[in-house]
Amino acid sequence: MxxxxxxxxxxxxxxxxxxxxxxxxxxxxxxxxxxxxxxxxxxxxxxxxxxxxxxxxxxxxxxxxxxxxxxxxxxxxxxxxxxxxxxxxxxxxxxxxxxxxxxxxxxxxxxxxxxxxxxxxxxxxxxxxxxxxxxxxxxxxxxxxxxxxxxxxxxxxxxxxxxxxxxxxxxxxxxxxxxxxxxxxxxxAGIDYFDITIKGQGTHAGLPHLGVDTVLAAAHLVTAIQSVPGRNVSPHETATIGVSMFKGSDAYVVMPDEAVIGGSVRYFDAATRDMAEARIRSLAEGIASGFGAEAIIDYRKNYPxxxxxxxxxxxxxxxxxxxxxxxxxxxxxxxxxxxxxxxxxxxxxxxxxxxxxxxxxxxxxxxxxxxxxxxxxxxxxxxxxxxxxxxxxxxxxx
Ligand SMILES: [Zn+2]
Ligand SMILES: [Zn+2]
Missing domain, CATH: 3.40.630.10 (Zn peptidases)
Structure with a gap:
């Protein structure tokens, strides 16, 4: 060689x-x-x-x-x-x-x-x-x-x-x-981590009208978070947001009280980071509330x-x-x-x-x-x- x-x-x-x-x-x-x-x-x-x-x-x-x-x-x-x-x-x-x-x-x-x-x-x-x-x-x-x-x-x-x-x-x-x-x-890149818990009301999967579906709200949130790099970050800036974790119920027939998603935000510019955090918080609170649920957000700064x-x-x-x-x-x-x-x-x-x-x-x-x-x-x-x-x-x- x-x-x-x-x-x-x-x-x-x-x-x-x-x-x-x-x-x-x-x-x-x-x-x-x-x-x-x-x-x-x-x-x-x-x-x-x-x-x-x-x-x-x-x-x-x-x-x-x-x-x-x-x-x-x-x-x-x-x-x-x-x-x-x-x-x-x-x-x-x-x-x-x-x-x-x-x-x-x-x-x-x-x-x-x-x-x-x-x-x-x-x-x-x-x-x-x-x-x-x-x-x-x-x-x-x-x-x-x-x-x-x-x-x-x-x-x-x-x-x-x-x-x-x-x-x-x-x-x-x-x-x-x-x-x-x-x-x-x-x-x-700089890297932050987030965990978001959507709290609602668990129920029997056959009686959805008696509960507040946290998995459905969390699924909407996963999709909405992808609008942040696509719609909020300037085309001249870079940010990558990945939702890599999604936890709901352990059973086919039980709608869970809570669903949890987690992932990372990667960025180069501090203002982009701050904007991404604010958008993720706002989407989580807004979507959870729209479904009658509540969002608990744990957003952590990691490596600059x-x-x-x-x-x-x-x-x-x-x-x-x-x-x-x-x-x-x-x-x-x-x-x-x-x-x-x-x-x-x-x-x-x-x-x-x-x-x-x-x-x-x-x-x-x-x-x-x-x-x-x-x-x-x-x-x-x-x-x-x-x-x-x-x-x-x-x-x-x-
Ligand atoms: Zn390494
Ligand atoms: Zn290394």
């Missing part, structure tokens, strides 16, 4: 360490842990950072989060490089030799690779120290739904590591190995959109281009409607979240969150080279 040609002054050292970093990655893959339960993973991360001679190692931020601080040989600002450590609650279907040993848990998003690559970069930074400033390597828990990045921020991440800027990287199947995508502005800052995105694209060549860096593409909790860090400090391609011909290039996904180890030198390139660029000692 072809491997991308990389231009990095650390190339020889990265090549020396490639097998070791790959072994870490496969060990993490074999022992996946889900959000806020990453005790084994975090323990290995903290132990390795100490072995590397990292100056400060802080554990227990957001339960299992770990931060290492590496000081360069000269003074300068601090930057934060972030990786996520958690796996997903799903069963692995692939048959790799390092397949998950934990039933129902799987590294299906490549966070095993993210953790291993940032550890590799930390090892080289702690060896060389030829930069002006400090690097905080941030290993966060619970990216997949638990909002571990937000919890780290709330628990004082940036008080302990006063980063001038923060940087994230995600492996991205669907893009070739060696390609990067640095999008200015929104790159990943991941919005890349302009100057830092320019820097990220330049660093990637220096590593893999200008023709391998996309600066325009469609943002993704999935969420990402690096957004909480980008809301506090300027920075960039970049996609790194991983596809190779002849390889299983399954998308993240698929049961036969496996992080592509051939991407390890690319990711490590990117992190080191960022430090060289932002904390140049020369």
């Amino acid at each position: 072809t491997e991308p040609a990389l231009k990095s002054r650390h190339h020889n050292r990265i090549t020396d360490l490639q097998d070791e970093i790959t072994a870490w990655r496969r060990d993490f893959h074999e022992h996946p842990e889900i959000g806020f339960e990453e005790t084994r993973t975090a323990g290995i991360v903290a132990q390795k950072l100490k072995e590397f001679g990292v100056d400060e190692v802080v554990t227990g931020i957001a339960k299992t989060g770990v931060v290492g601080i590496i000081h360069g040989e000269k003074d300068g600002p601090m930057i934060g490089l972030r990786a996520d450590m958690d796996a997903l609650p799903m069963q692995e279907h692939g048959d790799v030799a390092w397949k998950s040993l934990n039933p129902g848990k799987m590294h299906a998003c490549g966070h095993d690779g993210h953790t291993a690559m940032l550890l590799g970069a930390a090892k080289i930074l702690a060896e060389t120290r030829d930069f002006a400033g400090s690097v905080a390597v941030i290993f966060q828990p619970a990216e997949e739904g638990g909002g571990g990045g937000g919890v780290m921020v709330r628990e004082g991440l940036f008080d302990r590591a006063d980063c001038q800027s923060v940087w994230g990287l995600h492996n991205w199947p669907g893009m070739p190995l060696g390609q990067f995508c640095a999008l200015e502005g929104p790159i990943m 959109p991941t919005v890349n800052h302009a100057a830092e995105t320019g820097t990220a694209a330049e660093v990637a281009a220096a590593l893999v060549g200008e023709d391998m860096v996309l600066r325009e593409s469609e943002p993704c409607m999935a969420g990402e909790d690096f957004s909480f860090m980008l809301n506090e400090r300027p920075g960039n979240y970049i996609w790194m391609g991983t596809d190779q011909p002849g390889r299983n290039n399954a998308m993240v969150h698929y049961p036969d996904y496996d992080f592509n180890d051939a991407a390890i030198p690319v990711g490590v080279g990117y992190w080191l390139g960022l430090v060289d660029r932002l904390l140049s000692a020369r």
Whole structure:
């Protein structure tokens, strides 16, 4: 399989360490842990950072989060490089030799690779120290739904590591190995969740006139909610609303007292989000009341959109281009409607979240969150080279 040609002054050292970093990655893959339960993973991360001679190692931020601080040989600002450590609650279907040993848990998003690559970069930074400033390597828990990045921020991440800027990287199947995508502005959607309970009057299915049909009202509400992205969101904006849950009675012949629907709202713009919430509330109340029922609405803000800052995105694209060549860096593409909790860090400090391609011909290039996904180890030198390139660029000692 072809491997991308990389231009990095650390190339020889990265090549020396490639097998070791790959072994870490496969060990993490074999022992996946889900959000806020990453005790084994975090323990290995903290132990390795100490072995590397990292100056400060802080554990227990957001339960299992770990931060290492590496000081360069000269003074300068601090930057934060972030990786996520958690796996997903799903069963692995692939048959790799390092397949998950934990039933129902799987590294299906490549966070095993993210953790291993940032550890590799930390090892080289702690060896060389030829930069002006400090690097905080941030290993966060619970990216997949638990909002571990937000919890780290709330628990004082940036008080302990006063980063001038923060940087994230995600492996991205669907893009070739060696390609990067640095999008200015929104790159990943904001996500909210809602549950709506329609309360009415249960009855015998053969005596509908004696009850208030909550399933019928909820069915009208499901249909009406689709008018929000179609009729209320501007054609120039984007929002996706999915009603994915619908619970009524457990019996063919019993009309239930209540019916419950639930789903998600995905968006990039805060005003669109606020409008969607207001419309969903209004439709739920109006439709329920029209059927003689009542709506109880639980609407919850979850992840904010991941919005890349302009100057830092320019820097990220330049660093990637220096590593893999200008023709391998996309600066325009469609943002993704999935969420990402690096957004909480980008809301506090300027920075960039970049996609790194991983596809190779002849390889299983399954998308993240698929049961036969496996992080592509051939991407390890690319990711490590990117992190080191960022430090060289932002904390140049020369
Ligand atoms: Zn994921
Ligand atoms: Zn992920």
